[in-house]
Amino acid sequence: xxxxxxxxxxxxxxxxxxxxxxxxxxxxxxxxxxxxxxxxxxxxxxxxxxxxxxxxxxxxxxxxxxxxxxxxxxxxxxxxxxxxxxxxxxxxxxxxxxxxxxxxxxxxxxxxxxxxxxxxxxxxxxxxxxxxxxxxxxxxxxxxxxxxxxxxxxxxxxxxxxxxxxxxxxxxxxxxxxxxxxxxxxxxxxxxxxxxxxxxxxxxxxxxxxxxxxxxxxxxxxxxxxxxxxxxxxxxxxxxxxxxxxxxxxxxxxxxxxxxxxxxxxxxxxxxxxxxxxxxxxxxxxxxxxxxxxxxxxxxxxxx
Amino acid sequence: xxxxxxxxxxxxxxxxxxxxxxxxxxxxxxxxxxxxxxxxxxxxxxxxxxxxxxxxxxxxxxxxxxxxxxxxxxxxxxxxxxxxxxxxxxxxxxxxxxxxxxxxxxxxxxxxxxxxxxxxxxxxxxxxxxxxxxxxxxxxxxxxxxxxxxxxxxxxxxxxxxxxxxxxxxxxxxxxxxxxxxxxxxxxxxxxxxxxxxxxxxxxxxxxxxxxxxxxxxxxxxxxxxxxxxxxxxxxxxxxxxxxxxxxxxxxxxxxxxxxxxxxxxxxxxxxxxxxxxxxxxxxxxxxxxxxxxxxxxxxxxxx
Numbered sequence: 143x144x145x146x147x148x149x150x151x152x153x154x155x156x157x158x159x160x161x162x163x164x165x166x167x168x169x170x171x172x173x174x175x176x177x178x179x180x181x182x183x184x185x186x187x188x189x190x191x192x193x194x195x196x197x198x199x200x201x202x203x204x205x206x207x208x209x210x211x212x213x214x215x216x217x218x219x220x221x222x223x224x225x226x227x228x229x230x231x232x233x234x235x236x237x238x239x240x241x242x243x244x245x246x247x248x249x250x251x252x253x254x255x256x257x258x259x260x261x262x263x264x265x266x267x268x269x270x271x272x273x274x275x276x277x278x279x280x281x282x283x284x285x286x287x288x289x290x291x292x293x294x295x296x297x298x299x300x301x302x303x304x305x306x307x308x309x310x311x312x313x314x315x316x317x318x319x320x321x322x323x324x325x326x327x328x329x330x331x332x333x334x335x336x337x338x339x340x341x342x343x344x345x346x347x348x349x350x351x352x353x354x355x356x357x358x359x360x361x362x363x364x365x366x367x368x369x370x371x372x373x374x375x376x377x378x379x380x381x382x383x384x385x386x387x388x389x390x391x392x393x394x395x396x397x398x399x400x401x402x403x404x405x406x407x408x409x410x411x412x413x414x415x416x417x418x419x420x421x422x423x424x425x426x427x428x429x430x431x432x433x434x435x436x437x438x439x440x441x442x443x444x445x446x
Numbered sequence: 447x448x449x450x451x452x453x454x455x456x457x458x459x460x461x462x463x464x465x466x467x468x469x470x471x472x473x474x475x476x477x478x479x480x481x482x483x484x485x486x487x488x489x490x491x492x493x494x495x496x497x498x499x500x501x502x503x504x505x506x507x508x509x510x511x512x513x514x515x516x517x518x519x520x521x522x523x524x525x526x527x528x529x530x531x532x533x534x535x536x537x538x539x540x541x542x543x544x545x546x547x548x549x550x551x552x553x554x555x556x557x558x559x560x561x562x563x564x565x566x567x568x569x570x571x572x573x574x575x576x577x578x579x580x581x582x583x584x585x586x587x588x589x590x591x592x593x594x595x596x597x598x599x600x601x602x603x604x605x606x607x608x609x610x611x612x613x614x615x616x617x618x619x620x621x622x623x624x625x626x627x628x629x630x631x632x633x634x635x636x637x638x639x640x641x642x643x644x645x646x647x648x649x650x651x652x653x654x655x656x657x658x659x660x661x662x663x664x665x666x667x668x669x670x671x672x673x674x675x676x677x678x679x680x681x682x683x684x685x686x687x688x689x690x691x692x693x694x695x696x697x698x699x700x701x702x703x704x705x706x707x708x709x710x711x712x713x714x715x716x717x718x719x720x721x722x723x724x725x726x727x728x729x730x731x732x733x734x735x736x737x738x739x740x741x742x743x744x745x746x747x748x749x750x
Contacts, residue, residue, distance in 0.1 A: 182577070183543065183576035183577040185540075185541055187491060187492075187494055187498065188495060188496040188498075188596050189494060189495060190491055190492040190493060190494035191492060191493060192492040194491065194492075194498070194541075194594070196543055196576065196577065196592070196594055197543070197577070198502070198543040198544075198545050198577070198579055198590070198592045199545070199579055200547060200579065200581055202547055202581050202582070202583045202585075203585070204584050204585075205581060205584070206581075236489075237487060237489055239487065239500055239501070239502040239592060241503075241590050243504060243506055243588055272487035272489060272500065273486070273487040273500065273501070273502070275502055277504055277506050277509060277510075278506070279506045279508075279509060279585070279586050279588070280509070280585075280586060281507070281508075281583065281584075281585025281586030281588075282583050282584060282585030282586070284547055284590075286504065286545050286590045288500070288502045288543060288592035290500055292491070292492050
């Protein structure tokens with residue numbers, strides 16, 4: 143299908159894509175730009191010793207869940223998505239605000255089940271829901287969750303610190319999330335906190351849009367390319383390599399770490415997380431060299 | 447129209463109302479309840495000397511603005527609404543996260559104008575937009591803004607501290623906001639900060655849903671009733687008393703203060719804010735006495 147772009151600034155959002163749109167909008171915010179840590183905002187707060195970490199995320203009916211999806215699972219997913227971003231920067235989530243936008247014709251029992259899911263998701267991470275906001279709508283249901291928390295200054299990880307030659311690891315298994323995992327996943331906060339307590343993680347991201355979208359983001363933020371061995375990708379049951387690259391919503395961690403730490407990491411990981419796979423899928427390489435920076439099919443990108 | 451309520455838990459949201467719904471949901475969160483400061487969540491953060499203040503709010507197409515509304519004004523309103531809640535607790539807003547849920551068919555220029563409005567609103571309050579999130583939708587546009595900031599422990603005001611006999615004051619003029627003010631208002635943060643720097647404000651709320659809804663909230667939170675002189679209400683041009691009580695979206699402050707401070711307050715206010723009216727509209731009284739706690743027509747309540 144031909145993609146038409148009319149006069150400058152008149153392009154439809156669907157033609158631009160989320161990364162480009164956000165980049166263009168945020169580029170006009172010089173003060174903000176340097177504060178943005180990729181997945182989360184990480185800022186100083188009133189002389190506190192730790193950094194304040196902020197993240198908001200939303201799920202939208204017919205985009206992230208279906209009208210018939212169990213509302214408890216919708217609530218679970220709405221809470222866990224921003225928590226997965228906390229895992230990406232190795233932060234500890236503490237407080238959540240929930241905005242619920244729902245047609246007045248929905249039953250209160252649907253909303254109560256949704257909240258049960260939100261609370262069930264928050265509870266194991268000691269996240270407290272400290273406020274709620276509701277609005278009517280004549281459109282699709284939206285649940286937006288804003289989470290704040292902290293990270294120690296010496297444990298914050300961004301997407302940007304990767305170095306040439308760093309090993310690339312992923313947790314868990316990739317692909318096929320839409321068969322159910324996207325509604326039931328557990329953010330890798332425990333693994334992330336353990337990693338930064340014991341290792342120097344140089345760059346990290348959570349795989350929300352798929353390896354094919356998120357790995358280039360991490361590499362680009364680190365001003366590097368990458369080389370991966372597709373045959374090494376850890377595949378979820380019934381998933382193929384393309385699923386692992388393009389499906390999205392894996393909510394696993396992808397991180398870069400010095401190859402000097404490889405042996406100690408793999409040994410300590412197996413002991414600490416015997417049931418959670420950790421897989422080296424490749425390494426960070428010089429940028430702009432097409433023989434080492436393979437083109438990946440793109441993962442899920444909003445608006446496209 | 448007959449309002450039918452089916453089996454327990456099956457009531458439609460439109461029959462329940464936002465306050466009742468939130469109260470019922472939050473009542474199940476004992477740990478959270480005591481943290482909730484009314485308009486904002488106010489919590490301790492990592493040993494910082496100030497309190498962390500969190501608030502999220504949203505505007506929804508066809509509910510809070512029309513499809514044809516100037517997007518720059520939509521952005522202004524989306525940012526200013528949570529900032530008005532900061533005024534209510536006398537907090538200083540610092541960081542904002544913006545979630546934009548918009549159909550892919552909207553033009554990028556619409557979104558850019560929206561962001562211009564958000565930034566124009568944030569700028570005078572030194573609020574930095576530190577992150578953004580976008581999602582497609584097949585429904586109504588939603589802009590959700592989460593703001594974090596701080597308040598000194600000795601300056602935080604909630605809805606709950608009112609005492610019997612306290613004077614009730616409102617800033618500005620009330621009523622008729624839909625004629626334009628609801629898209630162009632300036633949150634009363636400067637006034638609120640000045641008040642708590644110079645006076646002991648016992649309880650405060652911002653008038654977002656109208657005096658008829660928000661005054662009872664403040665009184666109820668303080669376990670008191672109230673008596674107001676309707677003829678004293680400061681009316682916006684072309685507004686009548688009923689508009690001042692029921693229209694909503696005034697975004698003025700309503701606060702309770704000891705009558706011992708009345709003369710000093712009125713004198714200092716006129717000097718500091720010569721163009722902004724400050725009006726004593728009544729006082730807080732014993733609860734449960736219908737002769738003193740007048741019933742007000744309700745202000746705007748979501749879902750009703």
